[in-house]
Amino acid sequence: xxxxxxxxxxxxxxxxxxxxxxxxxxxxxxxxxxxxxxxxxxxxxxxxxxxxxxxxxxxxxxxxxxxxxxxxxxxxxxxxxxxxxxxxxxxxxxxxxxxxxxxxxxxxxxxxxxxxxxxxxxxxxxxxxxxxxxxxxxxxxxxxxxxxxxxxxxxxxxxxxxxxxxxxxxxxxxxxxxxxxxxxxxxxxxxxxxxxxxxxxxxxxxxxxxxxxxxxxxxxxxxxxxxxxxxxxxxxxxxxxxxxxxxxxxxxxxxxxxxxxxxxxxxxxxxxxxxxxxxxxxxxxxxxxxxxxxxxxxxxxxxxxxxxxxxxxxxxxxxxxxx
Numbered sequence: 001x002x003x004x005x006x007x008x009x010x011x012x013x014x015x016x017x018x019x020x021x022x023x024x025x026x027x028x029x030x031x032x033x034x035x036x037x038x039x040x041x042x043x044x045x046x047x048x049x050x051x052x053x054x055x056x057x058x059x060x061x062x063x064x065x066x067x068x069x070x071x072x073x074x075x076x077x078x079x080x081x082x083x084x085x086x087x088x089x090x091x092x093x094x095x096x097x098x099x100x101x102x103x104x105x106x107x108x109x110x111x112x113x114x115x116x117x118x119x120x121x122x123x124x125x126x127x128x129x130x131x132x133x134x135x136x137x138x139x140x141x142x143x144x145x146x147x148x149x150x151x152x153x154x155x156x157x158x159x160x161x162x163x164x165x166x167x168x169x170x171x172x173x174x175x176x177x178x179x180x181x182x183x184x185x186x187x188x189x190x191x192x193x194x195x196x197x198x199x200x201x202x203x204x205x206x207x208x209x210x211x212x213x214x215x216x217x218x219x220x221x222x223x224x225x226x227x228x229x230x231x232x233x234x235x236x237x238x239x240x241x242x243x244x245x246x247x248x249x250x251x252x253x254x255x256x257x258x259x260x261x262x263x264x265x266x267x268x269x270x271x272x273x274x275x276x277x278x279x280x281x282x283x284x285x286x287x288x289x290x291x292x293x294x295x296x297x298x299x300x301x302x303x304x305x306x307x308x309x310x311x312x313x314x315x316x317x318x319x320x321x322x323x
Contacts, residue, residue, distance in 0.1 A: 022177055025192040026211060030218040037216055038176050045146035065306045077265075077308025082118040084126045084301060087317045089287055091294050093253045096233050096323040097203030105235070106132040106165075107317040109258030110300025112174070113155035115143030119301050119314055120155045124162045126316060134198070135163050137188065138258045139172025139212065139239035141179055143304070149175075153182050160186050168196065168207050172239035172259065173215035174304075191237060193220040195227045205321075206234040208252070213242040214259060214278075225250050235321075241279040241297055248293040255295040256319065260284045262299030266311040285312075 022031035068074035106127065113120050142152035160167065167188045171180060180190050189196060191209020198205045206228045213219035221236075221243060228234050228251075236252045240259035247255050262285035263272020275284040282288055288295045299315045 018177055018181065021181060022192075025180075025194065026218055026220070027223075030193075030211070030220065034177055034211070034216050034218045042146045045144075065308075068306065068308055073310075074306075074308060077306070077310055078118070080309040080313060081116070081303050081307050082122045083313050084119065084122050085313045085315045086126065086130070087298075087315045089296055089317055089319050091254050091296070091319050091321050093233055093294065093321055093323065094292070095231065096253075096321055097200070097205065098323070099200035099203040100198075100205045100233070100321055101323050103205065103321045104132040105256070105319040105321070106130060106135040106163075107138070107256055107296070107298055107319055108135065108159075108301060109138040109239075109298045110140040110172070110261055110302050110304070111137075111152075111156060111159075112140055112143045112300075112302030112304055113159075114149070114152040115304070116302030116307065117155065118307070119303070120159065123159055123301055123316070127159075128162060130316075130318065132165060132318060134165050134207070135167045136207070136237050136256060137167065137169035138237050138256060138298070139170050140174045140258065140300070140302070140304075141172070141183070142174050142176075143302070145174050145215075149179060149182075153179070153186075156183070157186055160188070168209065168237065170209040170237045170239055171212055171216075173212050175212070191224070193218075193224045195224055195234070197227075204232055206232060207237065208234050209237040210243075212239050214240040219243060221246055221250055225252075241283045241295065244279065244283065244290055244293070244295060248291045252293055254319070254321075255290075255293055256298075257295070258298045258300045260297060260299075261304065261309075262286075262297070262312045262315075264299075264303060264305075264309055264312055268311055270311055272312070 142149040169188045169190050195208040208224050210219040233253045235254045238257045241257050260275045266272045301314045
């Protein structure tokens with residue numbers, strides 16, 4: 001991926017190209033809604049002033065690091081944030097084609113690359129030598145929800161240079177639509193309410209992806225599943241677990257997501273103090289089940305608000321499918 005990564009980092013994206021791409025992928029309504037929300041968010045965040053300083057994100061960015069530094073715990077939490085674990089998760093799927101028994105998916109999420117540089121530097125060594133068939137990335141590639149993302153793109157490019165298998169991804173609530181074109185230029189097949197079939201012998205497995213359901217709310221599961229024939233196995237990529245009930249009703253076999261960081265700062269035994277999702281706490285980290293659907297929420301690689309973790313190490317996950 002070396003040449004494509006370099007081209008993406010050095011390329012510019014015009015608004016017209018972006019709008020055309022989004023309308024083709026998301027439809028005019030969702031494309032317009034996403035870009036309008038991005039514009040409002042950018043304006044609100046860069047305007048500054050007292051209102052911005054009182055926002056919850058600003059409080060987390062300043063008060064939490066200050067409290068950890070005062071207690072002498074910030075350095076320890078920073079070391080934890082770079083201790084990436086390899087988690088292995090078997091996923092039993094009814095009706096899985098025989099050709100995909102043992103198929104392994106490397107799952108990366110919540111890189112927050114430009115504000116998690118230590119974790120990014122550790123990531124390449126962690127994934128080196130792992131055996132997997134494809135890699136999936138479930139959003140939040142950059143740190144902030146506004147501003148430039150060139151540094152994040154560069155760091156993600158460094159990771160992608162070490163991945164020689166097909167890569168599929170979806171955007172998260174931190175990711176602007178411009179990152180869609182950057183990531184695809186680097187060889188990542190981004191799924192914007194779309195599905196892609198994988199073929200082995202005469203069998204197929206579907207990788208389905210929806211746009212961010214948490215903040216942008218431009219997800220369209222019906223459109224994403226429209227190409228998947230009844231009875232064929234679908235693995236859904238989503239930034240967050242929002243909409244998991246609809247996914248189970250739609251016949252999704254496995255639901256892979258992130259967003260919560262597993263809580264990032266947890267009590268002993270990994271009990272999260274706060275989770276950033278609106279879904280039940282049982283969906284905040286690790287494997288879960290809803291009806292006939294198997295789910296997994298990764299703790300992610302990077303950090304947000306403060307570059308520290310407690311009782312909740314970062315992770316990369318190897319999901320192995322079995323019948």
